[in-house]
Every structure is written in structure tokens, then in C-alpha cells.
Amino acid sequence: MKSDRQPPMTDGKQRLENMLEALKSRGYRITPQRLAILKILAQSRGHPSVESIHKEVKAVFPTTSLATIYKTLTLLKELGQVLELGFADWGSRYDGNRPYPHPHIICTKCGAIVDPESESMSVMTQEMSQASGFRITHHRLDFFGLCPQCQKEE
Amino acid sequence: MKSDRQPPMTDGKQRLENMLEALKSRGYRITPQRLAILKILAQSRGHPSVESIHKEVKAVFPTTSLATIYKTLTLLKELGQVLELGFADWGSRYDGNRPYPHPHIICTKCGAIVDPESESMSVMTQEMSQASGFRITHHRLDFFGLCPQCQKEE
DNA sequence: TTATCTCTGGATAATAATTATCCATAACAC
DNA sequence: GTGTTATGGATAATTATTATCCAGAGATAA
Ligand SMILES: [Mn+2]
Ligand SMILES: [Mn+2]
Ligand SMILES: [Zn+2]
Ligand SMILES: [Zn+2]
Numbered sequence: 001m002k003s004d005r006q007p008p009m010t011d012g013k014q015r016l017e018n019m020l021e022a023l024k025s026r027g028y029r030i031t032p033q034r035l036a037i038l039k040i041l042a043q044s045r046g047h048p049s050v051e052s053i054h055k056e057v058k059a060v061f062p063t064t065s066l067a068t069i070y071k072t073l074t075l076l077k078e079l080g081q082v083l084e085l086g087f088a089d090w091g092s093r094y095d096g097n098r099p100y101p102h103p104h105i106i107c108t109k110c111g112a113i114v115d116p117e118s119e120s121m122s123v124m125t126q127e128m129s130q131a132s133g134f135r136i137t138h139h140r141l142d143f144f145g146l147c148p149q150c151q152k153e154e
Numbered sequence: 155m156k157s158d159r160q161p162p163m164t165d166g167k168q169r170l171e172n173m174l175e176a177l178k179s180r181g182y183r184i185t186p187q188r189l190a191i192l193k194i195l196a197q198s199r200g201h202p203s204v205e206s207i208h209k210e211v212k213a214v215f216p217t218t219s220l221a222t223i224y225k226t227l228t229l230l231k232e233l234g235q236v237l238e239l240g241f242a243d244w245g246s247r248y249d250g251n252r253p254y255p256h257p258h259i260i261c262t263k264c265g266a267i268v269d270p271e272s273e274s275m276s277v278m279t280q281e282m283s284q285a286s287g288f289r290i291t292h293h294r295l296d297f298f299g300l301c302p303q304c305q306k307e308e
Numbered sequence: 309t310t311a312t313c314t315c316t317g318g319a320t321a322a323t324a325a326t327t328a329t330c331c332a333t334a335a336c337a338c
Numbered sequence: 339g340t341g342t343t344a345t346g347g348a349t350a351a352t353t354a355t356t357a358t359c360c361a362g363a364g365a366t367a368a
Binding site: 086089141 | 240241242243246257259261262268270271272274278279281282283285286287288289290291292293294295296297298299300301302305
């Protein structure tokens with residue numbers, strides 16, 4: 001009955017507050033450019049790319065450099081406030097709503113990335129650690145395929 | 155009872171035959187350089203990098219170019235004979251023994267990559283497909299942490 | 309408000325893995 | 339063996355990301 005919309009852990013507002021606090025509490029300045037980037041990350045549900053963030057920020061501050069986007073993302077990564085999905089073949093994508101490892105489903109045609117609900121990773125991590133002797137710190141799980149929209153257009 | 159050694163689907167010999175057949179049957183030539191690369195991929199269990207393959211091949215054919223390694227790996231990927239593990243931050247690693255999606259455990263300190271035994275991915279894939287509406291074609295699952303050796307050296 | 313001090317943004321160069329290009333030559337079917 | 343054509347080697351090009359540099363914005367206190 002209820003939608004297939006995926007509610008984040010917290011709403012965008014709360015996430016923005018968390019990010020701002022993470023910066024402020026460590027003495028980082030809240031500049032207009034940074035604020036704009038944080039807002040985009042906190043509100044977006046589509047795992048934006050560096051380019052798309054840059055485009056959005058430039059709509060408000062036209063002189064914004066690409067380097068500023070990269071710098072801010074690097075900072076947020078260090079503070080654990082954003083999850084980077086790095087890809088070998090194309091640019092990275094970022095999740096500011098769930099800055100911790102979680103599965104993703106990626107459309108290989110249009111590039112859409114969505115967050116499925118899932119829990120079973122923790123048990124699997126446990127098993128892996130047990131069997132291999134590794135002390136596992138994090139993981140990355142991507143599913144690839146065609147989204148419903150792109151299936152129609154086939 | 156049985157060892158913790160990880161037996162590949164087939165032994166190196168058989169894998170080499172499969173790869174050679176995949177090339178021959180489609181009209182690709184078996185050059186000394188290609189043969190050397192295939193042997194390395196078929197025998198190695200450590201998910202070699204382009205650089206390490208290059209180094210090994212050059213030991214036999216000193217004039218071998220890095221481009222040749224890349225070309226051969228691209229070809230084998232197209233034929234489904236090697237699995238590429240692409241990383242955003244460092245070079246790719248390759249699995250010639252299990253050229254299909256399977257989990258990996260990666261040491262973030264020394265770069266070791268091992269194949270754990272695991273089955274539970276297929277059920278998880280099923281769930282994901284069901285819940286998201288995606289038609290899932292493949293996946294990628296990496297666990298990151300410290301290998302037993304690097305834990306000791308901490 | 310003003311002075312001071314440091315952090316940050318913008319411009320641009322540098323980096324590094326991978327891919328593209330070019331052509332002499334090795335592979336292989338005949 | 340010969341002829342055709344794919345392949346190897348050298349090298350340039352590509353592209354996402356990082357490093358560098360410095361003017362100026364933001365914080366802070368007088
Ligand atoms: Mn996500
Ligand atoms: Mn493997
Ligand atoms: Zn799509
Ligand atoms: Zn290690």
C-alpha cells in the first residue's frame with residue numbers, strides 16, 4: 001500500500017544540522033559555498049555526482065570552482081558525514097543521507113542509484129570475518145542492472 | 155576436516171585451456187605474450203594487478219609493453235574469462251580463476267585480496283530485485299579490513 | 309569599527325591509471 | 339612459403355582527482 005519511496009534515517013533538515021555541527025565543532029568555517037553543498041547532500045536522495053553538485057551550486061554562486069566541491073566532499077568524508085561510492089570507470093557518487101556502508105542498486109543504462117532496504121549484511125560480515133581471520137572494518141555492496149524505467153524503454 | 159585452502163572451480167590447467175579455447179574459437183591469435191598473461195591469470199590466486207602481471211611477463215619477454223597487458227585483459231573481459239575488480243583510488247585487480255561475481259575480502263594495509271567461500275548472495279540478489287523492480291545482472295561485494303598478518307604487525 | 313590572523317575559494321598545474329593511435333611485424337590459414 | 343591481417347610496442351591523449359598558490363573572506367578581540 002505505502003509507497004516505494006525510501007525514507008532516509010533522518011529527514012534532510014536533521015541531516016543538515018548534523019553536518020553543520022560536525023563542521024562547527026571542529027572549527028571549520030561555514031561558508032556560503034559549503035552551506036550550499038551541504039544542503040544539496042542533505043536533501044538529495046539520488047546519490048549526486050561531483051558534476052551535478054557543481055552545477056547546482058553554480059546556479060547560486062556562479063564562480064564556484066570544481067575544486068571547492070572536491071575539497072568540501074573530502075572534508076565531509078573525513079568527518080564521516082558523507083559516503084563516497086567510488087567507481088573505477090566513471091566519477092564518484094555521494095550519499096549524504098546515509099554516511100555508512102549500505103547496499104546500492106545501480107542502473108547501468110541511466111546511472112540511477114537507489115538505496116534498497118536491507119539488514120542481512122551484518123550477519124554476512126560476521127561470517128566473513130570468522131572464516132577469513134580478517135578484522136573487517138567496512139564493506140561495499142553494489143547490485144547492477146536495469147531500473148524499471150530503462151526496462152520499459154528497451 | 156577439509157583444509158582452509160580455497161580450491162578454484164577448476165585447477166589452473168583447466169582454466170588455461172578454457173581461456174585458450176575462448177580465444178581460438180573466436181579467431182584471436184595465441185601470441186607468446188598472450189599465452190604468458192593467460193598462464194599468470196590461470197595460476198595466480200592472489201588477484202594480480204596490471205603492474206604485477208606486467209612485471210612477470212617482462213621476466214620472460216622483456217620488451218612487453220604495458221599496453222599489451224591492458225589490451226589482453228580487455229579482451230578477456232569481453233570474453234567473460236576474467237573478472238575485473240576496479241577500484242576508484244588505486245589500480246584494478248584481476249581474477250582469472252573465478253570470472254564471475256563473487257565476494258572478496260581486501261586488506262586495506264597490504265592490499266591482499268582473497269576469495270571467501272559464500273553462497274548467500276543469490277538469495278540476497280533475489281530480494282533486491284523483488285523490492286526494487288530492477289532487473290539485476292551482476293553485483294560486487296567487497297569486505298575491507300586487516301588480514302591476519304597485518305593484524306600481528308600492528 | 310577596525311586590526312589581525314588564519315582559513316578557504318578560485319584558478320590552474322600536476323598526477324596517474326587507462327585508452328587511443330600508429331605502423332612494422334608476427335601469426336596463421338592456405 | 340606466401341599473403342593477409344591481427345597484434346605488439348611506443349607513445350600521445352584522456353580524464354577524474356589532487357596539489358599548489360595566493361588574494362580575500364570569516365572569525366575574533368580591542
Ligand atoms: Mn545510499
Ligand atoms: Mn576472486
Ligand atoms: Zn535506468
Ligand atoms: Zn594485510
